[in-house]
Amino acid sequence: MDYFRVILGFMTTIFPSELISYLRASTRVAVLTGAGVSQESGLRTFRDAQVGIWAQYKPEDLATPQAFERNPRLVWDFYTTRREGAGQTEPNAGHLALVELERRFAQFSLITQNIDGLHQRAGSRTLIELHGNLRRIRCSQGCGILAEWVELPESVPTCPKCGAPLRPDVIWFGEQLPPAELEAAIKAVNTCQAFFSIGTSGLVQPAASLAFAARSRGAVLVEINYDPTPLTEHADYAFHGKSGEILPDLVKALEE
Numbered sequence: 001m002d003y004f005r006v007i008l009g010f011m012t013t014i015f016p017s018e019l020i021s022y023l024r025a026s027t028r029v030a031v032l033t034g035a036g037v038s039q040e041s042g043l044r045t046f047r048d049a050q051v052g053i054w055a056q057y058k059p060e061d062l063a064t065p066q067a068f069e070r071n072p073r074l075v076w077d078f079y080t081t082r083r084e085g086a087g088q089t090e091p092n093a094g095h096l097a098l099v100e101l102e103r104r105f106a107q108f109s110l111i112t113q114n115i116d117g118l119h120q121r122a123g124s125r126t127l128i129e130l131h132g133n134l135r136r137i138r139c140s141q142g143c144g145i146l147a148e149w150v151e152l153p154e155s156v157p158t159c160p161k162c163g164a165p166l167r168p169d170v171i172w173f174g175e176q177l178p179p180a181e182l183e184a185a186i187k188a189v190n191t192c193q194a195f196f197s198i199g200t201s202g203l204v205q206p207a208a209s210l211a212f213a214a215r216s217r218g219a220v221l222v223e224i225n226y227d228p229t230p231l232t233e234h235a236d237y238a239f240h241g242k243s244g245e246i247l248p249d250l251v252k253a254l255e256e
Contacts, residue, residue, distance in 0.1 A: 013249035030192035034200025091122035097247035109188035136169035202231040
């Protein structure tokens with residue numbers, strides 16, 4: 001494995017010539033992004049968001065179906081806070097570089113664990129949202145209703161079909177990933193020539209298994225993360241630093 005450490009703020013990322021040549025010749029690329037990408041925009045992670053009045057609550061008090069059933073308004077208010085936080089941040093250079101990479105490859109799949117909508121706002125199109133999106137709501141009883149988030153000052157909105165409370169369209173602890181999105185992610189993994197793991201710890205399943213599945217099918221595995229992860233020793237190339245610095249450098253290297 002080739003292993004590279006980026007010295008933040010002091011140098012441009014140096015990419016091995018064989019990696020650049022391989023990517024230039026590739027047509028099918030898959031990317032997995034995690035919370036680290038959004039953190040570079042100043043967005044708090046799920047656990048970091050539990051500050052202020054939310055610090056007294058455990059994750060199971062705020063992000064499980066049981067929590068929503070017990071106290072829909074409490075969960076709704078927490079996700080309102082998160083949605084507002086996401087709306088106050090902007091896509092960073094890493095988000096924008098991924099848009100440029102999407103334009104370069106004939107088949108490009110951006111698989112994300114993030115629910116903040118920053119990839120969409122940056123301009124990414126071929127997006128697979130494994131964990132949902134903060135800006136959407138859906139029926140808590142599965143009626144199929146899917147809508148943009150609406151804000152009511154005193155109550156949780158209800159489903160126009162069955163009257164059940166509408167909930168954030170995100171995946172909570174103990175829930176399965178949406179089948180269509182998981183199927184699309186697996187298809188991308190099975191066909192890609194290169195797989196990028198960016199800004200993710202590699203610990204959350206089943207997303208963490210995607211990189212290994214791509215590697216087992218012969219894809220070149222590239223990790224970009226601020227710190228080493230359990231994936232690092234298995235990657236063909238590992239770059240440690242900010243994705244908002246490394247990805248723009250990669251775009252430039254591919255264009256030279």
